[in-house]
Amino acid sequence: MAKNNDHRNKIAQARQLLSPYLDGEVTAAEQQLVEEALTIDPDLQAELESLQTTVDWLHELPAVVPPRPFTLSEADVQPKRSAGSRSWLVPDWLKLWGTAAAGLLCILAVGGVLLLQQMRGGMLSAPAGDVAMLEEAAETQAIEPEMEKVEEMPAEAEPLPQSSPVTGEGQADEVEEEAEESIAAEADRAEAIEIEPEAAVAETEAEATAETSQSDAEAPLAAEEAAEPAPIEKAAPVPERREAEQPEESLNLAQPAEEIPQADDKAGAPVGGTRPESSPPPPPEIESLAAPPAGEAPRLEDDSATPSIEAEEAVVEESREAAAPPTATATVTATATLSPAPTAASTEAVIPTEVPADTGSTRTSTAFIVFLVAGLVLVGVGAGLWLMWRKQSR
Amino acid sequence: MDNAQTIQQAQQGDIAAFNRLVMNYQGLAYNVAFRVMGQPEAAADACQDAFLKAYKSLGQYRGGSFKSWLMRIVTNTCYDQIRYKRRRPADSLEEMTENPGADRIKLTNGAERPEERVMRHELNDILQQAINQLPADQRVVLVLNDVQGFSYQEISEITGQPLGTVKSRLSRARGRLRDFLRQQELLPGQYRLKDEP
Numbered sequence: 381m382a383k384n385n386d387h388r389n390k391i392a393q394a395r396q397l398l399s400p401y402l403d404g405e406v407t408a409a410e411q412q413l414v415e416e417a418l419t420i421d422p423d424l425q426a427e428l429e430s431l432q433t434t435v436d437w438l439h440e441l442p443a444v445v446p447p448r449p450f451t452l453s454e455a456d457v458q459p460k461r462s463a464g465s466r467s468w469l470v471p472d473w474l475k476l477w478g479t480a481a482a483g484l485l486c487i488l489a490v491g492g493v494l495l496l497q498q499m500r501g502g503m504l505s506a507p508a509g510d511v512a513m514l515e516e517a518a519e520t521q522a523i524e525p526e527m528e529k530v531e532e533m534p535a536e537a538e539p540l541p542q543s544s545p546v547t548g549e550g551q552a553d554e555v556e557e558e559a560e561e562s563i564a565a566e567a568d569r570a571e572a573i574e575i576e577p578e579a580a581v582a583e584t585e586a587e588a589t590a591e592t593s594q595s596d597a598e599a600p601l602a603a604e605e606a607a608e609p610a611p612i613e614k615a616a617p618v619p620e621r622r623e624a625e626q627p628e629e630s631l632n633l634a635q636p637a638e639e640i641p642q643a644d645d646k647a648g649a650p651v652g653g654t655r656p657e658s659s660p661p662p663p664p665e666i667e668s669l670a671a672p673p674a675g676e677a678p679r680l681e682d683d684s685a686t687p688s689i690e691a692e693e694a695v696v697e698e699s700r701e702a703a704a705p706p707t708a709t710a711t712v713t714a715t716a717t718l719s720p721a722p723t724a725a726s727t728e729a730v731i732p733t734e735v736p737a738d739t740g741s742t743r744t745s746t747a748f749i750v751f752l753v754a755g756l757v758l759v760g761v762g763a764g765l766w767l768m769w770r771k772q773s774r
Numbered sequence: 775m776d777n778a779q780t781i782q783q784a785q786q787g788d789i790a791a792f793n794r795l796v797m798n799y800q801g802l803a804y805n806v807a808f809r810v811m812g813q814p815e816a817a818a819d820a821c822q823d824a825f826l827k828a829y830k831s832l833g834q835y836r837g838g839s840f841k842s843w844l845m846r847i848v849t850n851t852c853y854d855q856i857r858y859k860r861r862r863p864a865d866s867l868e869e870m871t872e873n874p875g876a877d878r879i880k881l882t883n884g885a886e887r888p889e890e891r892v893m894r895h896e897l898n899d900i901l902q903q904a905i906n907q908l909p910a911d912q913r914v915v916l917v918l919n920d921v922q923g924f925s926y927q928e929i930s931e932i933t934g935q936p937l938g939t940v941k942s943r944l945s946r947a948r949g950r951l952r953d954f955l956r957q958q959e960l961l962p963g964q965y966r967l968k969d970e971p
Binding site: 396398399400403405430431433434435437438439441442443444446447448449450451452453454456 | 789792793796797800801803804805808809814815818821822825826829830897898901902916919920921923926941944945948949951952955956961
């Protein structure tokens, strides 16, 4: 059995050596192995003979005559220009600069488009971020003082400003829409004051009541306010509301003079649209436009109130102009104004408006650097390709 | 004028000297190319390209067997042509059907009878078909050894492969060729009877 296996292995090895054995390219040991295997296995001998026949036939293959001489001429050894293409007409310097210019154009085109996109994105995203931050700040800072104030306030306390529920809502879109609506309403209202001042006061009172009822936390305060008999004091939210919806110039115009000391006295901190102590006093002409104190209430019914109403119309016009562009900045200002937070809060609300702008410019400059580097890489790649092409054409 | 001096002159840019080398080796180069490529026109193109490459590469020749150096260029050019034709099989269809170079094969024995000549002609065609069906690396080794008579060592230098690789490739090429010839019933009967039931 073992002997048979040994023979099989020997025959297999010899079969692999038949070809070099024919050529005499085997060692002595290999030659001995093949010859022993040939004596053992007659099939291996037949294979060797068939191989020998094949090799003999190959050796007898006739030589062929070359169809033509392959000698070279001067023209053959000259550097070839690619036939069909006229690239050799273009000077090398033009190819180089053309490649560089094409690369730069690509960079400028791509970079310009991306920069524009980046700038657009920065312009759109920064105010959105402002609004969100302002909303958060206003929400947190509006609720806390109000809650504190509600706790501290006696039952006969002055009503809170009407804008606080709106700020508590924190909806920038609503504020914006309301700003537009209120400006139009103010214009109508100013006209109506000339004709029917009492009706305007009643209308304003209804508005104030409706707005106050939006917040459950404010409901008792609104009820107290509704119980107040003085029509002028109830009408106080009207200029205040206008103030809230106007840009910065008119922030402190319409607040009733009596409310400032009241709020300061009772709550210790100004609430919702009340002008803080540290803020500068309004200019004389603006002070004349402010809502009259309680003692001067009958002036509304007199003819002497006409100049004041005209001035108020002018303010409404100004506020229209200021509020006309529905930009996000106007929205932010309105939101900040509506916030019942104290001065420190409004300062904090202004600061974030600059932060995203810086971030946008940083992004832009970063993008510019990235595009510059990418451009340099592209130019390098173009030059390399051109050099490779030049080498190949030679 | 000996070969070394001619090579030196050719290396200095003497085209006439190089053309003398071409005349010395063009028969060998064309025969190798013809057997490897299997088609005369393709072989002629490969030869022309190979001599042009050789002229441009003369500066890289550092001595040794000029014939082996030249054959290396020829076989590499054949490899390139085979790869090119493999990518474009339609180009070689006309050449395969016409085979115009077959008439140029020399008759080695002018004394043989017409029927023997026809039989030899047919055998040569079948052998060439058998060579053509081999893989390119085995084909080159088989042609260089069994057709052109290069030694294993020379083939190793030409192909740049180790001696063992040359041996195994040649062994496999011969085995495949034998099997092909068996299928064509060209081998003697005693060899064919073993495979028959």
